[in-house]
Each structure stands twice: as C-alpha cells, then as structure tokens.
Amino acid sequence: MPLLIIVAAFFFLVLRPARARQRAFAQTQSELAPGAQVMIASGIFGEIVALSDETLELRIAENAVVTVSRQAVARIIPSTDPEVESSPDS
CATH class of the missing domain: 1.20.5 (Single alpha-helices involved in coiled-coils or other helix-helix interfaces)
Structure with a gap:
C-alpha cells in the first residue's frame, strides 16, 4: 500500500x-513562422526571418540578424494590431 x-x-x-x-x-x-515576434531564453526579442529544422534567423535590429537554435525560443509574442486596439478617445 x-x-x-x-x-x-x-x-x-x-x-x-x-x-x-x-x-x-x-x-x-x-507555431514558429517567418514574421512572428518571439522572445528567446536570454530575453532578446526579435522577428523570425527564416526557419530551418534546427535553427532560425532572428532580426533583432534593422540590419542585425542572428542565427539561434529553435529550442532557444521561450515564447511567441502575440501580435497587436493597431487598428484593432481602441483609442483612449472612444
């Protein structure tokens, strides 16, 4: 027992x-796809530019693209559409 x-x-x-x-x-x-905003485990935010089986290319600044392991992605940042958000005037 x-x-x-x-x-x-x-x-x-x-x-x-x-x-x-x-x-x-x-x-x-x-859910990883090109154009998605993500945060990697080290806290860096960026946009996915390209994906492969083991790595992804992440744009972290205008002319700065880094290659990181897919497993480094901690979370996907939900996209916020400025047109959908309500303005404070309404």
Whole structure:
C-alpha cells in the first residue's frame, strides 16, 4: 500500500508537470513562422526571418540578424494590431 502511494505521488508531482511542459514546448515550436515576434531564453526579442529544422534567423535590429537554435525560443509574442486596439478617445 505505501508503495502505491509513492508511485501515485511520483506520477502527480513529477510526470504530469513534465508532460505539460513538453506539450507546451511542442505547441510553441509548431507555431514558429517567418514574421512572428518571439522572445528567446536570454530575453532578446526579435522577428523570425527564416526557419530551418534546427535553427532560425532572428532580426533583432534593422540590419542585425542572428542565427539561434529553435529550442532557444521561450515564447511567441502575440501580435497587436493597431487598428484593432481602441483609442483612449472612444
């Protein structure tokens, strides 16, 4: 009986959160596309210029493009459309 409790605790405390992180990472990787704004793990923001299987080219300034590992992408920044945002006057 105690062994069953230990196995159940291991599953809920270790395996489930790991699976959730893995799913979130796979989702982020599948959403990568040229033109997307991203933040890499080091905190640098940029726009994806090109993608390959292992790397991506990220424009971090007007004439500065760096090549980084796809796994370095921490999150995708949602695009904000200026036309959709409401102005303070309305």
